[in-house]
Amino acid sequence: MRLTLLTQTILTMAAMALPGLVWAAPDCGEATVSMAEVTHTIKTPEQFVAPDVAVLEPVVADSPSSLIQSEPLIADPTSTPQTIVAQVAQAAEGVSMPSPAAPNLAPAVQAYADILKRRISRGDAGLNLFDYAGAKAAGELETISGYTDYLATQNPDTMSEANQIAYWANLYNALTLKIVLENYPVSSIRKIKDGIFSMGPWKRDVVTVNGAALSLDKIEHEILRKRYANPSLVHYMVNCASIGCPNLSDKIWVGATLDADREQAARDFINSPRGVAIKGSKLKASSIYDWFREDFGGSKSATLDHFRKYAGPELKTALDAGAKIEGYDYDWSLNE
Numbered sequence: 001m002r003l004t005l006l007t008q009t010i011l012t013m014a015a016m017a018l019p020g021l022v023w024a025a026p027d028c029g030e031a032t033v034s035m036a037e038v039t040h041t042i043k044t045p046e047q048f049v050a051p052d053v054a055v056l057e058p059v060v061a062d063s064p065s066s067l068i069q070s071e072p073l074i075a076d077p078t079s080t081p082q083t084i085v086a087q088v089a090q091a092a093e094g095v096s097m098p099s100p101a102a103p104n105l106a107p108a109v110q111a112y113a114d115i116l117k118r119r120i121s122r123g124d125a126g127l128n129l130f131d132y133a134g135a136k137a138a139g140e141l142e143t144i145s146g147y148t149d150y151l152a153t154q155n156p157d158t159m160s161e162a163n164q165i166a167y168w169a170n171l172y173n174a175l176t177l178k179i180v181l182e183n184y185p186v187s188s189i190r191k192i193k194d195g196i197f198s199m200g201p202w203k204r205d206v207v208t209v210n211g212a213a214l215s216l217d218k219i220e221h222e223i224l225r226k227r228y229a230n231p232s233l234v235h236y237m238v239n240c241a242s243i244g245c246p247n248l249s250d251k252i253w254v255g256a257t258l259d260a261d262r263e264q265a266a267r268d269f270i271n272s273p274r275g276v277a278i279k280g281s282k283l284k285a286s287s288i289y290d291w292f293r294e295d296f297g298g299s300k301s302a303t304l305d306h307f308r309k310y311a312g313p314e315l316k317t318a319l320d321a322g323a324k325i326e327g328y329d330y331d332w333s334l335n336e
Contacts, residue, residue: 111143115144116252127272128335132180148171168224189201189241202216220238224238231295247265271312304319307319
């Protein structure tokens with residue numbers, strides 16, 4: 001902008017009237033004094049008309065909310081407005097945002113798991129009882145069938161070994177419940193026969209997995225007991241709907257906790273009178289330890305060693321005192 005001589009003179013005199021000299025104190029060395037040069041910014045008339053716009057710097061607050069990551073919050077495309085509001089509210093309170101939740105169980109799996117929780121109760125001597133009457137009256141046979149149908153669509157060969165074992169045990173137990181409910185009321189699973197000479201439903205093909213027709217016997221004896229290590233622990237996982245059998249668990253088997261869960265199941269059974277009944281220096285063991293002796297070491301002494309691994313105080317005392325297996329027993333009554 002072109003300024004007249006008079007304007008320049010006035011502006012120069014105004015600048016000189018301002019306090020323009022400062023003393024500079026040195027950090028170190030000799031105390032010398034110098035004149036500091038000061039620059040004054042003079043606004044043009046146009047700048048006086050246009051207001052200054054202040055640029056605000058972010059304020060760092062001494063509060064939990066100041067710890068929130070400064071990156072923008074990007075909502076999941078599937079989030080609802082309520083979810084986004086909740087996330088923003090959590091951030092404002094300094095709450096750590098949770099990691100995405102693990103996927104829910106498939107509906108068929110969750111429905112079956114709910115039945116186990118709802119229909120299994122604890123009876124005398126630690127025996128798990130299943131409410132077949134209540135399940136049948138509530139139409140839960142259809143739910144259990146839906147679960148076995150769902151499992152039949154899965155490919156266990158793609159799973160880890162622990163998950164394969166859990167898969168086959170879950171399939172066996174659900175199929176057993178299905179067979180009993182289809183024939184309920186019945187006093188024993190052995191009453192459900194495939195023919196006049198049949199001893200039960202175990203040899204009937206009841207499911208197809210990966211194109212192979214399978215019976216309960218094939219699942220237990222040709223897959224679970226033969227393909228995987230520690231066949232002795234298989235017997236504490238599968239349930240044949242009988243009082244004499246190890247408990248039907250009130251939860252589905254999962255690979256992540258397989259070892260701990262089935263060892264606890266072994267401990268529960270062995271320390272119950274259905275597993276090992278203590279009669280002084282004599283032990284009456286479940287017939288499982290006779291029928292499948294090879295899975296427990298092949299001899300009575302090896303079976304006693306298996307008992308010792310899981311024995312509670314009472315059984316341990318009897319074993320330490322030299323108690324021996326003197327007989328076997330099994331109750332085929334329905335576990336209700």
